[in-house]
Amino acid sequence: MTVGTPDVVQLRRLLFGKDYDELLALKEQFEQSDKYSASVANIISEALTLRGSQDNSLSDALAPTIENALTQSICNNPKRFADVLYPVMGPAIRKSINQALSEALETLNQVLENSLSLRSWKWRFDAWRSGQTYAKVALLNTLVYQVEQVFLIHRESGLLLQHVASPHAISKDPAMVSGMLTAIQDFIADSFAVNQTDTLRTLSLGELTVLLEHGPHAVLAMVVRGTVPADLPNLLMETAANIHRQYAPAFKAFNGNTEAFTATENLLADCLKSQQQHVQKRPPWLALLVLLSLVGAASYLLYQHYQQLAQQEAEAKQAQQQVLQTLNERLRELQTHTSELQNSVTTLSDQQRQQLRQQTQQAQQLTTAAQTISKLTQQIEASTYPFEAGKADVGLDDPMLLQLGKTIRELIQAAHQTGKTPQILIAGNADDSGTNDINQKLAELRAENLRDALVRGGVPAFAVVAYSAKQAGQPATLQKNERSTSYRVTLF
Amino acid sequence: MIQKKICLLGSFSVGKTSLISRYVNSLFSEKYLTTVGVKIDKKQLTHDGNELSLIIWDIAGEDDFTNIRTAYLRGMAGYIIVIDGTRQNSYDVALSIHEMVKQHVGELPMVFALNKADLKPHWQVDGQHIRPLEQFGYPVLETSAKLDNGVADIFLALIKQWGSNHD
Ligand SMILES: Nc1nc2c(ncn2[C@@H]2O[C@H](COP(=O)(O)OP(=O)(O)OP(=O)(O)O)[C@@H](O)[C@H]2O)c(=O)[nH]1
Ligand SMILES: [Mg+2]
Numbered sequence: 001m002t003v004g005t006p007d008v009v010q011l012r013r014l015l016f017g018k019d020y021d022e023l024l025a026l027k028e029q030f031e032q033s034d035k036y037s038a039s040v041a042n043i044i045s046e047a048l049t050l051r052g053s054q055d056n057s058l059s060d061a062l063a064p065t066i067e068n069a070l071t072q073s074i075c076n077n078p079k080r081f082a083d084v085l086y087p088v089m090g091p092a093i094r095k096s097i098n099q100a101l102s103e104a105l106e107t108l109n110q111v112l113e114n115s116l117s118l119r120s121w122k123w124r125f126d127a128w129r130s131g132q133t134y135a136k137v138a139l140l141n142t143l144v145y146q147v148e149q150v151f152l153i154h155r156e157s158g159l160l161l162q163h164v165a166s167p168h169a170i171s172k173d174p175a176m177v178s179g180m181l182t183a184i185q186d187f188i189a190d191s192f193a194v195n196q197t198d199t200l201r202t203l204s205l206g207e208l209t210v211l212l213e214h215g216p217h218a219v220l221a222m223v224v225r226g227t228v229p230a231d232l233p234n235l236l237m238e239t240a241a242n243i244h245r246q247y248a249p250a251f252k253a254f255n256g257n258t259e260a261f262t263a264t265e266n267l268l269a270d271c272l273k274s275q276q277q278h279v280q281k282r283p284p285w286l287a288l289l290v291l292l293s294l295v296g297a298a299s300y301l302l303y304q305h306y307q308q309l310a311q312q313e314a315e316a317k318q319a320q321q322q323v324l325q326t327l328n329e330r331l332r333e334l335q336t337h338t339s340e341l342q343n344s345v346t347t348l349s350d351q352q353r354q355q356l357r358q359q360t361q362q363a364q365q366l367t368t369a370a371q372t373i374s375k376l377t378q379q380i381e382a383s384t385y386p387f388e389a390g391k392a393d394v395g396l397d398d399p400m401l402l403q404l405g406k407t408i409r410e411l412i413q414a415a416h417q418t419g420k421t422p423q424i425l426i427a428g429n430a431d432d433s434g435t436n437d438i439n440q441k442l443a444e445l446r447a448e449n450l451r452d453a454l455v456r457g458g459v460p461a462f463a464v465v466a467y468s469a470k471q472a473g474q475p476a477t478l479q480k481n482e483r484s485t486s487y488r489v490t491l492f
Numbered sequence: 493m494i495q496k497k498i499c500l501l502g503s504f505s506v507g508k509t510s511l512i513s514r515y516v517n518s519l520f521s522e523k524y525l526t527t528v529g530v531k532i533d534k535k536q537l538t539h540d541g542n543e544l545s546l547i548i549w550d551i552a553g554e555d556d557f558t559n560i561r562t563a564y565l566r567g568m569a570g571y572i573i574v575i576d577g578t579r580q581n582s583y584d585v586a587l588s589i590h591e592m593v594k595q596h597v598g599e600l601p602m603v604f605a606l607n608k609a610d611l612k613p614h615w616q617v618d619g620q621h622i623r624p625l626e627q628f629g630y631p632v633l634e635t636s637a638k639l640d641n642g643v644a645d646i647f648l649a650l651i652k653q654w655g656s657n658h659d
Contacts, residue, residue: 157497157568176532176534179534179547183530183532186566187561257493257494
């Protein structure tokens with residue numbers, strides 16, 4: 001496109017020559033957007049690469065646009081994104097589930113381990129003493145450090161722009177804390193007449209450290225429990241710089257409305273770092289020792305207790321036994337007495353019985369003996385020996401004589417049992433034929449012969465006496481008018 | 493949510509801490525515990541349908557106004573100067589402080605509080621003192637932290653100024 005009348009054009013040509021056409025072409029390129037685009041298109045990638053290598057401003061500049069574009073694109077066609085992301089999401093989800101599971105296991109392990117260690121009892125005691133939960137005390141003790149809170153504070157007013165805290169942190173109203181943190185800095189800066197550009201960088205109290213990073217518009221404060229690692233201040237510095245870069249306009253426009261800083265939460269949350277102590281896995285010897293000694297002490301006390309009981313029991317038993325023994329002894333004594341008595345009674349009765357028996361026996365013997373004696377006496381007194389007329393001869397082997405001898409011996413024996421001695425009177429008789437003298441002599445002879453025959457037959461001589469029945473003074477019962485001998489038994 | 497930093501200024505023992513304690517915690521104590529340095533409280537309220545959070549800085553009163561640490565005043569959205577009606581001196585201190593703040597921080601919404609209104613028979617501050625205050629163009633209100641009279645009003649008077657002039 002050319003400008004001006006043909007004359008002027010000609011004049012310009014004369015003045016600028018060929019360069020004029022080139023200038024016109026260049027001008028046309030800027031004015032016609034399609035041509036301009038075409039020329040930018042030639043260099044845009046190179047330009048982006050070049051700027052990207054120089055600083056981060058490109059990412060900061062593009063981020064909102066890209067974010068918006070992505071959001072819109074996902075809203076318009078979610079399926080396409082799902083399809084694209086599918087190969088990435090699957091493994092990512094699996095990985096995160098695995099990690100969650102293994103973390104849960106590790107936590108369980110630690111809980112089990114801690115619940116048995118001596119340390120854990122100390123923690124329990126501390127928790128009880130300080131009124132905190134056991135979980136918190138345990139966590140605090142196993143931590144090397146933990147960033148408990150992060151404050152984003154408006155530098156000028158001390159107003160709180162954003163605040164994040166770890167789950168276990170105890171925090172007063174962060175808006176007031178934010179104000180006090182600012183007031184403290186003001187107080188120190190004012191009190192010690194330091195260089196105006198100097199700022200308070202750390203506060204520390206016991207286990208707590210507050211790290212402060214001052215930017216032109218905001219202060220980033222980090223409350224750390226434990227030993228602050230070297231890289232933490234760097235993280236704080238980077239985060240502060242990042243926030244200042246991203247929120248510069250918001251800071252300038254700040255009038256108390258904190259909504260503009262809601263999105264800083266993610267950046268602050270990235271600062272909530274913590275590191276746990278590497279707890280060595282070893283058997284809980286101390287806990288076991290304590291447990292064992294407790295059990296030992298308990299069993300010793302129990303043992304002693306039972307021992308005492310047993311002793312008491314034994315003593316009681318002994319006492320009982322003693323009583324029993326004395327009782328037994330007494331009983332035994334009594335028994336001996338009784339048995340002695342019984343014995344004496346028995347012996348007494350035995351003796352009596354024996355005596356009685358003897359007496360009875362004697363009586364019986366006497367009775368039987370008396371019976372035998374009387375029987376034998378009858379037999380003897382009943383027996384006769386028939387002599388021939390006028391004669392006085394006695395046949396020694398006459399059965400009647402033998403029988404008589406035997407009976408007499410029996411009588412002597414029986415009479416002996418009664419302590420007596422029998423005497424048998426043998427009276428000789430003669431019949432009336434003959435003279436008195438002859439008859440008397442004959443009777444005498446007959447008795448003497450019989451006596452001799454009996455003695456010879458074994459009858460003791462002292463037991464038999466012979467005489468004539470015809471002799472004067474003799475009982476009439478013995479005088480018989482016959483040629484015989486009669487007998488009469490007398491016991492002395 | 494809108495947050496605002498405000499400061500309570502004034503001579504010692506005029507009742508700054510008592511007014512805040514009454515406003516924030518509804519408490520009052522006859523006991524005087526002087527404030528050392530600064531103490532910060534927070535009061536949340538809704539004003540004109542907006543959530544508002546007042547961060548109230550209770551600054552120790554000192555009679556030599558130059559001793560008030562100007563650093564504490566940085567970033568405040570307004571302030572309340574408290575005068576003890578029973579003490580003429582606290583009125584003079586109030587005027588000095590007002591001047592000092594204007595110099596160091598500039599014109600800001602503010603309120604004058606004439607405290608201990610329950611002791612009015614003993615007041616040393618009267619109409620002749622009050623009129624010059626009113627001429628500054630800021631609200632001048634009587635309060636009693638003890639009886640809870642006009643306490644919320646001084647804070648409200650400050651809040652209203654943000655609604656009209658500033659923001
Ligand atoms: N009768 C009465 N006494 C009050 C009132 N307000 C405060 N007081 C009393 O005045 C004394 C001082 O009150 P503070 O609130 O501590 O005063 P302050 O201004 O904070 O003092 P500094 O902290 O030293 O600057 C206390 O004994 C309060 O009980 C009031 O409205 N009426
Ligand atoms: Mg006070």
